[in-house]
Structures are given as C-alpha cells and as structure tokens.
Amino acid sequence: MNRLLLALGCGLLSFAISAPAPAAEPEAQAMRTIVLVRHGNYEADPAIAEKIGPPLSPIGVAQARLAGAALMGLPVHFDHLYASPMQRARNTAAVIASDFPGRKFEVIEDLAECTPPTRRTEATKDENPADLIACKDKLDRVFARFFKPASAGDQADMLVCHGNVIRYMVTRALGVDTTAWLEMSVGHASITTIRVEADGRFKVIAAGDAGHIPPNMRTGTTGDPARSLAIPLLLELPEAESAH
Template sequence: MKTFLVLAFLALGSASAQAAEPETAAARTIVLVRHGHYAADPSIDEKIGPGLSPIGVAQARLAGGRLAGWLAPFDARYVSPMQRARDTAASIGVAAPLPAWEVVDDLAECTPATRRKEVMNKTTPEERASCEAALERVFAKHFVPARGAPRSDLFVCHGNVIRYLITRALGVDSKAWLEMSVGHASITRIRVEADGRFKVLSIGDVGHLPPNLATGATGDGDRSLAVPELPLR
C-alpha cells in the first residue's frame, strides 16, 4: 500500500510539472482588412460613422470570398466598433461565417501623429496621444507569437489603423504611416514568427477586386454601380 501511494504521488508530481510547463511559441499570421467604400455623412455621430455604400458591400463580399478560399481557417476575428467596419465584417461573414466577431474599441479609426503638418493641424495633441495609446494596446496584445500552435487572426478596421500597425511591424518611424495608401477592402498580411520577428507579407492587396471597383487608395477615381445606358441603334 505504501509503495502504491509513493508511485501515485510521483505520478501526480510529474503531471503537475508538465502542466506547469509553458506552451511553446508558434507563428501568428495577422490579416488586416480595410472596410469597404462608404459615403460620408456629417449628420451621423462620428464615433459610429456611416455604413457601407453599395460599392462597399460589393467590395467586402469579394474580400470575403477570397478569405473563405484560404486553406487555413481563422482562429479569431476582430472588428472596429464603427459602422462601416461592422458592415464590412458582416459582408465578409456571408462567405466565411465562423468564428464569431469580437468588437474591439481600440480598432476605431483615429489619426496618430504624422509628418504632414496639414494633417497635424486638424487634430489636438491629446487626440493623437489617445489614438496612439489605443493602437499600441492592439499591437502589444495581438502582434505577438502564438502559443502552442500556429494561428491566424483576422482584423477588419481602418486605413489609419492598418498603416500605423504596419510601421510598427516594420520597426520604422510610426510617423511615416501616411506615406502609404491602402484601398477599400484591401488585404494586408503580417506574420509574427515564433521568435518574435516580423515579416510583412503584403500591403493593401486588392487582387480580388476588378479595377472598376477599386476605391480608397491614391489614384483611385470615383466609381458607380449604375448600369450605363445602351447606345441608340
């Protein structure tokens, strides 16, 4: 009986030691999708903002179709609280409904410090500091290696947010974020290696959109879904 108790105690101690061992680090792939096209509406609370336009819905559906075709499913999905981002997430979810979306307030659109004086003049130091604090919280929490096994996380948010996070992954001056341009419903991919190194795999990819639906990036023109009139015979 005494021998049995000793063996049981040793087995329990071994199991406890194994449970206490930290999970090994693994790679994390972060996919950042900018919301689709929307029409500005000053009558709507700017903290929520307007929803998607018909073109924006079409863009988001096409982005969702592309994401649904990827071999590895997403382990988590996060979305900004603003309406255009939530509409984009809902449209993406038609093609890829799982897992459920988690609303993250820190993903809301804001304007961090930039090199452009004309942009800086439109915000206060307090607004810029609050913006950067929120984005730094996102970076500190999510832009880290996975634990136990590789994973992929999807974020639907905003152009300023995505560009700032890209500069942080690149390890460059964050004030350079405005020197990039990412279109509506574009896809940016960043890989965090198990050892913490970053690899920016793509920025503002719109390969899933036909040229007549590309909006939101420098050089993109106005678009319409209106059917053109047929020429008279």
C-alpha cells in the same frame, strides 16, 4: 551509528522540504498570422455621429463580398475574427461572415479609426494634439495585444478595421518611424497580412493587397477616382429620319 543515520536522514528531509521547486518549463511559442482587412467604400455623411460613421455604399458591399471570397479561399483557418465598432467595418465584417458560416466577429473598441501623429504635419494641423497621442496609445495597445507569437500552436486572426489602423500596424511591424504611416495608402476591402514568427520576428507578407478586386471597382487609395454601381444614364439616340 543509529544517531548518525538519524541525523543524516533528518538533514536530507530538511533539504528536500526547503529546496526550491524546479522552474516551470517556458511556454512554447508558435507562429501567429494577422490578416487586416480594410472596410469597403462608404459615402461620408455629416449627419451621422463620427464615432459610428456611415454604412457601406453599394460598391463597398460588392468589395466586401469579393474580399470575403478571397479570405475564404486562403489556405488558413482563422482562429479568431475581430471587427472595429464603426458601422462601415461592422458592415464589412457581416458580409465577410457570410463566407464563414457559424462564425461571429468580436467587436474590439480599440480597432476604431483614429489619427495617430504623422510627420506630415500639414495633414493634422486641425487635429487636437491630445487626440493624436490618445490614438497612438490606443493603437499601441492593439499591437501589444495581437502582434505577438501564439502560445498554443500556430494561429491566425482576422481584424476588419480601417486604413489608419492598418498603416500604423505595418510601420510597427517593420520597425520604422510610426509617423511615416501616412506615406502608405491601402484601398477599400484590401488585405494586409503580417506574420509574427515563433521567435517574435515580424514579416510583412502583403500590404494593401487588392488583387481580388477588379481595377474598375477599386477605391480608397491615393488617386482612385470616385466609382459607383449605379446604372449610368442612357445616351440619347438621334431620332430616326423620316421615311421618304
């Protein structure tokens, strides 16, 4: 009997040692909100390296201030703030940061402006095909990094970047042909909001929302006229008639 009990005990001990550990509980997922802000207006300057690009124009600064006020008023806490390395985006982020005291933007190189492939080939006929593919690969990395459920409770991220970047992300979120991105137009300092549900589904809440910018200050969308904050010249007044 004692030998039987000893053998049974050794067998149970051996089973306990060799039994696989229970599988870890899958990490709970939560909702993530991504708010993409296009930079404000700028004036092209061929003397500045394309990689950096020109700074904001005066009206671009004003647009960024309006965007900052709108973002600060949203009923959401931004867990992370990111910006493109290009000057116009960094300027926009700096202006917005004034509405978020104590917060800093992290610069993400992959948020820089580029041109991905488009079905409107006439618009990219002068582009190097390798550059188009490299841009697509870079933007796909951005999508994979940010456009996924949160892992530690609901989360919101702000990305200050560029029109091409934003339009490409919208096509990815919608699950449509990404070469259709050029069929969309988003204005300067506009706000695009995309929600990633806990189960991985995407919801485009707003695309290119510019309601915080007065119509006579909107630029950057197809058909927008050039605008300026410069004081216009005074009209010449007719000389007063001589008194008789």
